[in-house]
Amino acid sequence: MYDEQKKYPNDQVLPLMMRAMVMDAPGQPLVLKELPLPKPSAKQVLVKIIACGVCRTDLQIMDSELVHPKMPLIPGHEIVGIVAALGSETSKMKKGDLVGIPWLGYTCGHCRYCLKDQENLCENALFTGYTIDGGYAEYTVAFEDYCFLLPIQYGNASGAPLMCAGLIGYRSYRMIAPDTQNLGIYGFGAAAHVLIQLALHQGKKVYAFTRDGDVAAQGFAKKLGAAWAGDSTATPPEPMDSSIIFAPVGSLIPKALKDVGKGGRVICGGIHMSDIPAFPYKLLWEERMVKSVANVTRKDGDEFIELAAQVPVRTAYRVFPLHEANEALAALRNGLIEGAAVLVM
Numbered sequence: 001m002y003d004e005q006k007k008y009p010n011d012q013v014l015p016l017m018m019r020a021m022v023m024d025a026p027g028q029p030l031v032l033k034e035l036p037l038p039k040p041s042a043k044q045v046l047v048k049i050i051a052c053g054v055c056r057t058d059l060q061i062m063d064s065e066l067v068h069p070k071m072p073l074i075p076g077h078e079i080v081g082i083v084a085a086l087g088s089e090t091s092k093m094k095k096g097d098l099v100g101i102p103w104l105g106y107t108c109g110h111c112r113y114c115l116k117d118q119e120n121l122c123e124n125a126l127f128t129g130y131t132i133d134g135g136y137a138e139y140t141v142a143f144e145d146y147c148f149l150l151p152i153q154y155g156n157a158s159g160a161p162l163m164c165a166g167l168i169g170y171r172s173y174r175m176i177a178p179d180t181q182n183l184g185i186y187g188f189g190a191a192a193h194v195l196i197q198l199a200l201h202q203g204k205k206v207y208a209f210t211r212d213g214d215v216a217a218q219g220f221a222k223k224l225g226a227a228w229a230g231d232s233t234a235t236p237p238e239p240m241d242s243s244i245i246f247a248p249v250g251s252l253i254p255k256a257l258k259d260v261g262k263g264g265r266v267i268c269g270g271i272h273m274s275d276i277p278a279f280p281y282k283l284l285w286e287e288r289m290v291k292s293v294a295n296v297t298r299k300d301g302d303e304f305i306e307l308a309a310q311v312p313v314r315t316a317y318r319v320f321p322l323h324e325a326n327e328a329l330a331a332l333r334n335g336l337i338e339g340a341a342v343l344v345m
């Protein structure tokens with residue numbers, strides 16, 4: 001638990017070295033290494049990491065479903081930590097601040113998307129734990145402008161899943177049809193278990209679709225308040241107004257379209273999905289819509305963190321020590337995690 005007493009005193013002596021779990025090549029297990037402490041550049045802060053969530057995207061990077069990662073790479077983009085040192089041109093953060101570091105690590109501010117206020121689509125973006133080093137380590141550096149100040153209750157492992165699962169869930173949720181009452185969620189993992197709390201808080205009915213036969217996930221969804229939980233291939237008792245797909249399974253798109261009413265929306269929250277099978281136009285007809293969600297903006301993040309603290313969102317997670325990152329990834333891959341997997345340092 002984060003507490004005020006542990007704030008970094010200004011005379012804190014930083015270690016010279018840190019432990020990190022490193023990907024040397026795609027397809028290989030991560031390797032525990034001792035590395036020199038990274039130095040923040042002018043606009044970066046050095047963060048002592050408390051916890052870092054393990055995301056399906058980390059698996060997709062290791063499996064080469066996301067290509068051209070920085071190499072070697074320290075994965076991890078759901079970071080909670082304390083600012084331990086400041087770059088020479090930082091101005092917002094101070095030592096001892098509790099911060100979250102998300103996937104979106106940097107945007108250029110001058111490409112056509114940044115100029116249109118769509119920084120989540122920036123042409124020159126850098127991504128934490130993908131094109132820059134992330135949080136499977138005791139320390140990391142991050143651009144100050146892309147860190148979030150976190151409320152104190154999230155200063156521990158419980159805050160980590162908010163930084164990707166929570167954020168991308170929130171942005172996906174913002175894309176659903178206005179006046180959605182019945183909300184379907186496909187894939188009941190880390191993102192879904194945060195999102196259902198927001199949706200219920202706002203009076204919606206949630207229908208949880210899981211891997212076929214995954215009674216554990218269906219039970220988890222019901223425990224969190226889902227009105228219905230069943231197999232992803234099952235027909236829900238009522239039509240959905242909108243559905244969000246977190247499972248990386250392309251065939252769920254026509255399935256979800258079949259179950260939404262007229263004007264319904266199907267929102268895809270993942271970065272990578274298997275191919276979408278051909279489907280008849282009538283599934284899309286009547287103003288149904290399919291939309292993907294890419295990254296999040298800092299504004300999404302600020303809104304989400306404020307809302308999460310208000311609800312308040314409580315995350316379910318299983319902790320693993322840093323050196324067991326491979327075990328955490330395997331558990332996630334095999335569907336053995338209820339909620340989120342989180343590394344603690």
Ligand SMILES: [Zn+2]
Binds near residue numbers: 056057058077103165
């Ligand atoms: Zn993620």
Ligand SMILES: [Zn+2]
Binds near residue numbers: 111112119123124
């Ligand atoms: Zn840009």
